[in-house]
Amino acid sequence: MSDIPDKQLKRILNLISEAETNLAAAHELIFSIVGTNPLDVKSASTEDSTGKIIEGVFDGQNMVGSDGKTYPVPANYASKSKLVQGDILKLTIAEDGAFLYKQIGPIARKQIVGTLKLENGHYFVSVNGKDLRVLLASVTYFKAKPGDQVSINVPEDDSNCEWAALEAAL
Secondary structure, three states: OOOOOHHHHHHHHHHHHHHHHHHHHHHHHHHHHHOOOOOOOOOOEEEEOOEEEEEEEEOOOEEEEOOOOEEEOOHHHHHHOOOOOOOEEEEEEOOOOOEEEEEEEOOOEEEEEEEEEEEOOEEEEEEOOEEEEEOHHHHHHOOOOOOOEEEEEEEOOOOOOOEOEEEEEO
């Protein structure tokens, strides 16, 4: 293991993460087209003794389930977990109606620095002329203020990205 340079090891781990994300996304696509898993593998929406399980994609604020419905992700969980737009989540809806989220497929991400700003009651991080929304819970947690330099996580391919996860106030 020590013969592998850190850069190569990071690249290998990144490739594995991307492969897991791609597999989860492919599974979601099959499920959305067919409605059930034709390979009889664990489907993206199942019932078990703990309740209903739904897999979906984090859109920056909510989870869009394989059933096409939007499920609210608690801002504190999204903030604490530093969820990035495109992450694959699993939602378990317990029999008592409680929602339990778990990140099961993190998307490949990169870290960048920008400037925090507040417009019309929403927080954004400005990076290279592009404004990316961030959750109020993250801004509050880091005690960041408009004008502060902040570090954010975004998908590696951030061309369609509208949201970022606040990593730290600098």
